[in-house]
Amino acid sequence: MSFQAPVRDLLFTLKHVVEIGRLSQGGAFAELDEDTLAAVLEAAGQVTTDILAPLNRKGDQAGALYQNGKVTAAPGFADAYKAFAEGGWTSLSADPEFGGQGLPKVLELAVLEMVNAANMAFALCPILTQGAVEAIHAHGSDRQKALYLPNMISGTWTGAMNLTEPQSGSDLGTLTTRAEPDGNGGWLLHGQKIFITWGDHDAAENIVHLVLARLPGAPEGSRGISLFIAPKVLVNEDGSLGQPNALRAGSIEHKLGIHASPTCVMLFEGAKAELIGQPNKGLAHMFTMMNAARLNIGAQGVGIAERAYQQALAFTQERRQGRSPWSHDASAAIFDHPDVRRTLIAMKVRVEAARAICLLTALNADLAASAAEPEIRAAAKLREEVLTPIAKAWSSDIGVEVASMGLQLHGGMGFIEETGAAQHYRDARIAPIYEGTNGIQAIDLAGRKLGLEDGAGIAALIRDVDATVEALNESGDMEFDAIGHRLGHANRAFEAATSWLAERRGGPDALAGATPYLKLVGDVLGGWLLAKGALAASKDAGSVEDRRRRLLAGHYAETLLAQAPGYVASVTAGAEALHALTPEMLG
Amino acid sequence: MSFQAPVRDLLFTLKHVVEIGRLSQGGAFAELDEDTLAAVLEAAGQVTTDILAPLNRKGDQAGALYQNGKVTAAPGFADAYKAFAEGGWTSLSADPEFGGQGLPKVLELAVLEMVNAANMAFALCPILTQGAVEAIHAHGSDRQKALYLPNMISGTWTGAMNLTEPQSGSDLGTLTTRAEPDGNGGWLLHGQKIFITWGDHDAAENIVHLVLARLPGAPEGSRGISLFIAPKVLVNEDGSLGQPNALRAGSIEHKLGIHASPTCVMLFEGAKAELIGQPNKGLAHMFTMMNAARLNIGAQGVGIAERAYQQALAFTQERRQGRSPWSHDASAAIFDHPDVRRTLIAMKVRVEAARAICLLTALNADLAASAAEPEIRAAAKLREEVLTPIAKAWSSDIGVEVASMGLQLHGGMGFIEETGAAQHYRDARIAPIYEGTNGIQAIDLAGRKLGLEDGAGIAALIRDVDATVEALNESGDMEFDAIGHRLGHANRAFEAATSWLAERRGGPDALAGATPYLKLVGDVLGGWLLAKGALAASKDAGSVEDRRRRLLAGHYAETLLAQAPGYVASVTAGAEALHALTPEMLG
Incomplete structure (x- = not known):
């Protein structure tokens, strides 16, 4: 099927989630x-x-x-x-x-x-x-x-x-x-x-x-x-x-x-x-150019996920099979099956979250290079450094996951090459590997990046997430309150996992916990940015964008954010058992 | 690399986890x-x-x-x-x-x-x-x-x-x-x-x-x-x-x-x-032959995961790259990197859990057909019915996941077709689709199977898991106690999700929660069976098998079991928001 450029969603995220307007506050891009x-x-x-x-x-x-x-x-x-x-x-x-x-x-x-x-x-x-x-x-x-x-x-x-x-x-x-x-x-x-x-x-x-x-x-x-x-x-x-x-x-x-x-x-x-x-x-x-290269690979993950999502969305509206519990149509478009819609939303929230993480990283790279005030440049540089491995690894993993979901929604047709869904599943698979494997990204995050300025970069993220939790809680909106509750819980997990790792930075325990840590952090940041988007869209109450953004943030909170605290045990499992492993025990 | 038939691990699971000896207690296979x-x-x-x-x-x-x-x-x-x-x-x-x-x-x-x-x-x-x-x-x-x-x-x-x-x-x-x-x-x-x-x-x-x-x-x-x-x-x-x-x-x-x-x-x-x-x-x-066919596809998931695991295990012992925090070898086998070992263990526990679920399903099919006592036959038939969609869907998803992990451990070589890791990733992808897509398996579990004999099949599983929790807690072994703690928590999540679904069986809410429910149930059952294996192996205290099985059950508990409660929110999210969706909101 033909590709539709997601200009509307990109503009929304640029304007309302990563706040590209910050570039206009003086500096090199003041005229944008x-x-x-x-x-x-x-x-x-x-x-x-x-x-x-x-x-x-x-x-x-x-x-x-x-x-x-x-x-x-x-x-x-x-x-x-x-x-x-x-x-x-x-x-x-x-x-x-x-x-x-x-x-x-x-x-x-x-x-x-x-x-x-x-x-x-x-x-x-x-x-x-x-x-x-x-x-x-x-x-x-x-x-x-x-x-x-x-x-x-x-x-x-x-x-x-x-x-x-x-x-x-x-x-x-x-x-x-x-x-x-x-x-x-x-x-x-x-x-x-x-x-x-x-x-x-x-x-x-x-x-x-x-x-x-x-x-x-x-x-x-x-x-x-x-x-x-x-x-x-x-x-x-x-x-x-x-x-x-x-x-x-x-x-x-x-x-x-x-x-x-x-x-x-x-x-x-x-x-x-x-x-x-x-x-x-x-x-x-x-x-010196690694950050940009890694971020570009993150954008590959987002891009392939977006493409897979679009293709699945179109297919599910065309393919008719089985009875829908809503329409009671005996041969409904599979879009009308709850499990199919759940999968589509699961794909869409991942695309939007990964897009927001990547664009936020890029915005900070711009601010780091061009903001008028040196404090803003320094803070942005630190944020760019911390976000880069997450943008690369989390988004490229999302690319694989979403491409796989998209293939699955095609049923048997998904496995046939001419359908095209399989190509996304194959293409997407390289992004977690090149420009530093995702394992290396995780080690970079839990090691060098966590150590920058004594953890100030991660601490600032945790604070910013908490600010959004507060905004959600103070919105007087029950849906936002529920999202805030989940985001707050997830952020405490982020904080706890961070403290544990910070004490063990560079050692085998931290190396063993790095990959689940990156997953946890990406999940929290994705939820944070979707919630920011929902809050921004709610200013135009009842609009399509308001309903869309609520739905996305709500689904993400019920799924990825609700599951985030469960990763703390993985992060903090330590390396002792791994060290004791012998090939004899594994073979 | 050459394939090694996992005879030792199959025998262990047959004897100690699914207890194939039950077939010898009278009935058609008494002489086995x-x-x-x-x-x-x-x-x-x-x-x-x-x-x-x-x-x-x-x-x-x-x-x-x-x-x-x-x-x-x-x-x-x-x-x-x-x-x-x-x-x-x-x-x-x-x-x-x-x-x-x-x-x-x-x-x-x-x-x-x-x-x-x-x-x-x-x-x-x-x-x-x-x-x-x-x-x-x-x-x-x-x-x-x-x-x-x-x-x-x-x-x-x-x-x-x-x-x-x-x-x-x-x-x-x-x-x-x-x-x-x-x-x-x-x-x-x-x-x-x-x-x-x-x-x-x-x-x-x-x-x-x-x-x-x-x-x-x-x-x-x-x-x-x-x-x-x-x-x-x-x-x-x-x-x-x-x-x-x-x-x-x-x-x-x-x-x-x-x-x-x-x-x-x-x-x-x-x-x-x-x-x-x-x-x-x-x-x-x-x-009438669907159960067997679906179970066979579950075994495909296990098989391809086993193959991918073996190939990755061999590669990581050969490939040298970077410094190990344990050996301090400047060019260590990548097997000596904590993140690589963590990935290998993550693969292995999934293989073993899926293997146990599939073999347990088959054992119940045998008991249902051949046990001497009608009560045993009836209970086994019910268990076979309940386990079949889990064996098919959970194991085939595991096949894809483990094949992807195996490819990743090969780094850039994984993306090159001649390495062979990519073939597993491609081959594995069909199993979640055919013989009833995994979405259909989930609907079967959360619908018809949950309803059989007023939920008695699921209730019996929850009881059996609790019996293992009790055995772990009473073992006087600190490691087992920790596993029991996690398994118990996960089982309560299984129970809560089951109750919620049972009240909504057949309706859109239950259909929307079916896929995360199957994932949750499979995760709990996998942990249960690995724990059973660890308890059995501990009778030969200090043996390689004892150490292996502890490690596997422990890792599984710290990861999949710790994450299991986080799925309840997904299961119980309901279908209202999904129903309100329009293509306009998704596009």
Whole structure:
């Protein structure tokens, strides 16, 4: 079925839940107005529905092609990328000095969610390019920025991130790709990288590879890694294209999903490269753009969940089967069965909660970078840091869960590939894995992020949730009171789990409790943001939006929030029993 | 990686958790001894590891083939089926009068779990054949039994169940395939069936189709459906094969998983058929074998979860990445990371709980059919009825969940098809859908099953759980006391949810709460059975089994049991808000 850009819901969350208006209170985005916001989303919605969504199934079926040492994008994808770039969609948040539009990241993320919903495999090309742009923008020399950024931001060239090696996945400290001096002050890269997303393709004139590798004599481990630029086609100093570089795709992977996104083995065979940033600081340089990359994956979870939800909603209104207890129609649309509606609502609340968490993270990234007052910038930076692993992991898990629910609502048709529901279930499954597995996100949250400023970031979240609990309780509205009750309980669980973990931070007990902790925190924050939305919508009492938002917040409270306290036992179970495990006991 | 038949764990659960010894207390299986049990499981384990498991990945890649109107099984599958049949694995529980071995269903289910683990697509062929055998055994005439059963039980012929039509999935009352008199007292079938598992193939000499269709002038709806036998090749009265029948596969589906199981569109073009059982009682006849069929799907969930668990366990012991907080090894096996061990345990407890629920259901089916005392038979029948939807739905959901966890533990490799983890994730996804979607199972549990004998079946389960709580509390063992505490709490939640539903049985509120109710009940029963296992193993204090079973029951209590009370709010949320929903509010 066709994809409908969820512009109304995105605007609601931007305005009323994450309060994008905060960007207008001075700082770099003071001039952003609601009309611009709506116009950008509408236009993006059109591109995603008209150009990207129709290619999604075709791309899944045909996939990217590897032949004679070169990768060809799936049919139609190269043209779509050109149209996407020409529409300005690769340059939304980029620096105007290099041709970017200088719009907030939160708006870009809203657009990216739709791009992911329309065509997740396609979306990875601009996502990876953006990562490369940010790396060069943050750490490149003026010459490097001038040479590479304009073409990458305009979409004439794309970017790829070359980190993983066969023995180096979650732990990049063991990577072995090496740089040798070329005798002219540059470097020649030798090594093999795997899982390189859009590492080769024919959709753009050039591909700018950012590559982690070791300089000669560099220290072992993570402190001896440097970051390099190695373009597929060498770039002359006047910006024109020169000779092909000594790098190539060795193969592409046969994957569960995102078939149209070529996942390449990249071979660097003495490829000319230039160092970017400081020697041996490559990992640190990569980390500066990690938040944005992780947040983008969260948006993939939201996007695929939204797409799966839309498809299931349409199917359940068409498919007729069995008698409804409401209509007593002997062959009712399955939408009229309570269990089906329950499932649809369960999907929708997850989409809305994950969307709100991701957009809130992006808004804080914008505030951190651009707010007029330094206190606001600092608080926003802390919040961005804390929310990022939640946005990535919770939302990508939601993507898998909602895609699975959507498939289930199709009954037997869901298991047939041509229906399309199965593709979402397959595509969604990568998001919990890449850009740091969700287990690593959880460890980041329960470890480093919980420790930032002595736990101030988490404490501030707990306070903000309590403020919403208070607003719910004081609303004089019985439904809101019930939601406030559940949210308050869940928030106490959040608080208790946090205290327990904070005392054990970095130790095995905290590591063992990290994943259920992230789940608990995400569940609470999702409920908080849905409740905020319901409170905002209630100002227009009796409106469709008021009824919608009440229903969503109420269902979420009765399900995920009611279940949240039950996770404290998992969080606080400790690692002793796990430590005592032997393979003999498990086999 | 290679599949290891989980014979030790199956034997433990059979002996100590579901107490298979109860079958020896008189009745048809009085002579079953532990040595026979172990010998059958060991032999089955060998067939599954040596013959079926090696074909699993190949079958996924090649799939069944449809060409020139005929279906060819995936390469190697026809030979494997012959070997499987020759080994006697198609006849375990079948009636000795027709060549069966007359063994208990609980033993057969344990074998079938391993078959599913080794090769889920293959397993469907004997599963569907067994359904057809049971239908003919229960409802066929003596002539029909003599003509069809021996060859089906020996595996010379297979069986297929032809129920679904494009407009008739969950609601078979709308099916339109019709039977016309052939002028000789027989019938000619006209119509199209879809989703017919192993509906055509070349792995056996003949395929005996059981087909639901309407007699001329039959009442509309579900009361006008009759059951027919229509073999692929007509069978002469002396049992020899005659002419091909006028039925054929029109195509096979391109599916998400179980590629080696041909899912056929079957075209009946005046196919000769004989009525089986009573006219217009076809649906009722099918329902008599529904319990067994649903339980078999539960065993698919267990099997695929076991396979995914084994693969993840092996991978995590090989893959080295990052520093372990225990060993401080800078490049530790990921098995030494707390979050990875937590995930492995989470997988293992789900496998063991689902295994126990399925085997307990099968044991009750055996007792219901064979126990010496009528009271035991009646109580066992009631328990079988109540447990069947839980065994089917809870276990098949577990299959999907555990397969997803297993894929995640592989990191990026999990998303690459050649690793094999992705196949489990794809294959597992069908089990919550077929043989009655899990939503339908939940409605069956919260509706008809809860109502049986005024709720006596559920009440007996709650009492039995409480008896285990008491045993845990009285054990004088602190760990067991803690488990008992959680199990008791969870059981009170089970009780409260049951009472609420019982008052609303059949109404929209109960229908809306059915799915979270089934989840809650399955979670409680899984914890109960794991606790029973731990109590039994503790008799050999300090043994590996004692430590294993404590660990499993303890982890389950801290996670699923601790979370169980949180589901009461979902169960009791009611349907009012759902009823008020409009597509406008959801879109």
